[in-house]
Amino acid sequence: MxxxxxxxxxxxxxxxxxxxxxxxxxxxxxxxxxxxxxxxxxxxxxxxxxxxxxxxxxxxxxxxxxxxxxxxxxxxxxxxxxxxxxxxxxxxxxxxxxxxxxxxxxxxxxxxxxxxxxxxxxxxxxxxxxxxxxxxxxxxxxxxxxxxxxxxxxxxxxxxxxxxxxxxxxxxxxxxxxxxxxxxxxxxxxxxxxxxxxxxxxxxxxxxTGNKPVTGAPRSLGFRLLLLIGVIDSGTRMGFLAFLPFVLKLQGAGFETVGLALSLVFAGGAAGKFVCGILSARIGVLATVLLTEGGTAAGILALPFLPLTASLALLPLLGLALNGTSSALYGSVPELVPTAQQERAFGIFYTGTIGSGALAPIIYGAVGDAVGPMHAITIVALVCLSTIPLAMVLNPFLPGRR
The missing domain is CATH 1.20.1250.20 (MFS general substrate transporter like domains)
Incomplete structure (x- = not known):
């Protein structure tokens, strides 16, 4: 650490x-x-x-x-x-x-x-x-x-x-x-x-503190696993948001309702970033990722089968899970790299997650053109689930793991 x-x-x-x-x-x-x-x-x-x-x-x-x-x-x-x-x-x-x-x-x-x-x-x-x-x-x-x-x-x-x-x-x-x-x-x-x-x-x-300074790029397997989880998580978030308006329209939502729905997701997401930062400090990264990514996938998979009113009720909780993982991941960066590498490690991490968020709508958009928005959003959820086994592999690298 x-x-x-x-x-x-x-x-x-x-x-x-x-x-x-x-x-x-x-x-x-x-x-x-x-x-x-x-x-x-x-x-x-x-x-x-x-x-x-x-x-x-x-x-x-x-x-x-x-x-x-x-x-x-x-x-x-x-x-x-x-x-x-x-x-x-x-x-x-x-x-x-x-x-x-x-x-x-x-x-x-x-x-x-x-x-x-x-x-x-x-x-x-x-x-x-x-x-x-x-x-x-x-x-x-x-x-x-x-x-x-x-x-x-x-x-x-x-x-x-x-x-x-x-x-x-x-x-x-x-x-x-x-x-x-x-x-x-x-x-x-x-x-x-x-x-x-x-x-x-x-x-x-x-x-x-009696430690030896370490410089250069972070090379630990733990950091690379964390980055991969972050890339998938960011891609899930942007892929879901790209398809959400179209799913809601198929459920009968108008323009104003779609705007309300996005506001509900963003409000839940803001709360999720705050809550999950504290939660991960108490129960650990693995348990937090299991809850947030599992909740995200479950919510996305359920959404196409719900009536519009139920979908709107679900969206704040889905937004909380959708954004909450990021706080647990960002908070783990300092635990996986030496102090002297932290600026570079955060730079690499944010570059990866922002880049993933930019590319995900393009990639998932091509998927949506091929199979339609309802099936595409299901694929987004299934890709999201891949973060859970990755988090299990990451867990031994984290100090004070649970």
Whole structure:
């Protein structure tokens, strides 16, 4: 297990948690803000759906591909410095879009820069929290809270922009949201030491505990198993969400009902990230995965056979199971890699899960074209069940396993 570090003594760990959770909420909110803006940009610039897809891909593609380089930069310059710089870059991108009257080319470039800035958040904030709470088994619960904060941002920031455009232009509203990110970037730099998380700082902390520093890429079989489970879990989530509206429509749901259904899933998912982080700390990763992935598969398999009302009642519980696994998995990363490798390990883990989430709708979409949405969603559930034997193989690698 990663060494216990003196971070909580020199820096209040609640401050680390507050900074990391706020950063997660902001960056996840920035990522989902694009969904609100796509119809606006289509009207403003006369864009096709393909062009809108490119804009979305520019942000998410940069964010997914640059997480490992962000971890490498953190080892040299410090996680806090890179996190603050990335937050400033992401916020500045939205300010540029909002206040400059940007055309399509500038919009595309700004989104690419914004995604690059958001690439810093997941691996670096996760590593900071795992070091701050690496005692008495509190890491998983802490990372579960951090994971939950991202969902709050996904709900709050797009909703804030939707409210702002009722009293301001979309550009001015977006500029204000970007300004909030600039303030957060300054707060990150002021509240935490700039070199925190650098190679020199981490090495000194590890040596203070009598351990040998380990660098480079994580090579343990346990971490690879964890990553594979995360990839399947993320693919299950996105595959299910891709087919859910079509299944509900076959059950007689209208547009408003589909919107309500998605809200129920997301609300349950946000609760699941918080609850399962705590649950995995108490009953272990294996038991948590058995409950969440087993519950996810059972719920997905039952959904096509239920009437619409029963489906809507099931969706919050299904959302809880669907998203809850991620907190148990993220919380296990620090237990499977040495302290000096944590930024890189989180970078690899998030790259894998985000990449899986991007590819899953394409792969499952082809399956859906071949067999129809009802059969395709059943296949999603069966693939989800493959995580259970993988979790059983992973369990011996986890310290304090149950």
């Amino acid at each position: 990663a060494a216990v570090l003196p971070l909580a003594v020199s820096i209040p760990r609640r401050r680390v948690m507050a900074v990391a959770c706020t950063a997660h909420a902001l960056h996840d909110g920035y990522t989902d803000l694009i969904y609100v803006l796509l119809p606006v940009w289509q009207h403003e610039f006369g864009l096709s759906f393909a062009a809108l897809g490119v804009l979305r891909a520019l942000y998410t593609g940069a964010m997914a591909s640059l997480q490992i380089p962000a971890a490498a930069a953190a080892r040299r310059y410090g996680a806090v410095f890179i996190l603050a710089s990335g937050t400033l870059l992401a916020a500045g991108a939205y300010v540029v879009i909002g206040v400059t009257g940007a055309g399509f080319a500038v919009l595309a470039a700004a989104l690419l820069c914004g995604g690059a800035g958001s690439a810093t958040q997941h691996p670096l904030a996760s590593a900071l929290i795992s070091r701050a709470y690496d005692d008495k088994g509190s890491t998983r619960a802490a990372l579960g809270t951090y994971n939950f904060a991202g969902d709050l941002g996904k709900m709050a920031i797009p909703a804030t922009l939707a409210w702002l455009v009722t009293i301001l232009s979309w550009r001015h509203g977006l500029g204000l949201i970007g300004l909030a990110g600039i303030i957060l970037a300054a707060s990150i730099a002021l509240l935490l030491p700039a070199r925190l998380g650098s190679a020199a700082q981490v090495t000194a902390q590890v040596r203070s």
